[in-house]
Amino acid sequence: LKSPQRLPYPPGPPPTSFIAGNMSDISTPNVWRKYTEWTKQYGNIIYLRIFGQPIVILNSLEDALELLERRSGYYSSRPVVPMYEIMEFSSVTTLRAYGPEWRTHRKVFQQAFKPDSCMEYRPIQIKKVYDMLNALLQTPERVEAHSRRYAGSIISSVVYGYDIVSDDDPLVELVESTEQAFTVAPLPKWLVNGFPFLRHIPSWFPGAGFKRYALSIRHKWHQQVDVPFKYTITASESLGGSHTPVVLSLLNGYTSEEDNQMLKEALGSAYSAGVGTTASSIVVFLIAMVTYPQICKRAQDDIDRVTGGQRLPDYGDLKSLPYIQAIIREVLRWRPITPLGITHVNDKDDVYNGYYIPKGSIIYSNIWAMSRDPIKYKDPEVFNPDRFLTEAGELNGDEVSFAFGFGRRICPGRHLTVASIWLAAAVILASFDVEQKKDSSGSAIPLGVKFNDEGVVCTPAGLLCSITPRSEKARQIILEGHRDVF
């Protein structure tokens, strides 16, 4: 038998620089589209090298399932990124190396966000969705901020029992900075990522702006972990009511100093990982509704059939509204928020399909390419929820779970987020007409939306659209419901 090292690496473009390897190949916006294009030339598994670091891109679902799920015992670590290290983001659940501490984090997530636990959070989601509807009645043009607040206030209420009451809440500000740092820090534009010794430069040194930025983010990350946690402990007496915040319900199981720290970090990570992703998915849903008015109308008809236009839909209607569930699956597929997933690393040499995959390779799962599989998803650029329905109008088995990653590192917040997005979509459609904006002469105004094209997440911003109550009755339902739940 040949030793793995003697087998070829998977195919890929030749390096363009002796030292930097394929660096120039990957330094382009929307690089996931480029990787998808490359499959025509190199096949589904592509190999690159950057400053000597092996990189493997998995473009097909089958390969990702084989390596990242079936072999997840040794494909579940994360790369060391110097910028993240300086920020101390290596303590974020998402970025922790595979090992006992990461396992403790996952235990926290399993306890807090497993399907059964998520059922208990539904009253919070309902309350927060009324809040969002009310905000949309007043300032529909601020829809992106309202979606963010909806997503953020669900997590902060569930986890900390802390009510976010305004967009300039300090917790919101903190998480915005750390979220942005999470997405830009791994980019090759930071020299220190290619030359790790630069991390030792003192922050006052000329040209060490990267270090000052990273240290300021470190400080914010520590605050994000500590401040809301302390709030819950200090205010625990007054946080009675129907829901016990996750911090208080789990605290007794994490009493040692190390465990307590893990609990804090995991819950701080939930907030970081769950706000922008959920809010962006709601914005993608709105973009789809404005772009495909006939789909919006069909969904509204479906909801009216179930509610008679006399009330808002809620979780009790989930099964009666499969088309709305199909819309959410299509949202996840059409514009994946993490088009290249979160990178995995293998901790031992491996052989796959006759190719050598060296230990320590950085593995990208090209979720973008998987969502564009032309056999599974005909006309992949078209938003078409029907691809998730059978002829009888029932949901098929494709839950687009690849949008949430793979194996042991699969997104632990997926049950919560799908429920939050579904509810937001159902009540917005029940209450509002979501259409393209018109100027005073009646001409349609372009959507104005731009998707972030670099970094870890691909999120939309700048959406312009018209969101108006469907009727006086719809307005009344929101106002009365809002009064009742608050």
Ligand code: HEM
């Ligand atoms: C539409 C919304 C969301 C999307 C598309 C999404 C997607 C993802 C993806 C692709 C990963 C990487 C999985 C892998 O490494 O293979 C991930 C990890 C993670 N997600 Fe989500 N996510 C969403 C919402 C949430 C929410 C609401 C939470 C928290 C409640 C959350 C918490 C996490 C955490 C902690 C990880 C890291 C898991 C680990 O490394 O072990 N996510 N997510």
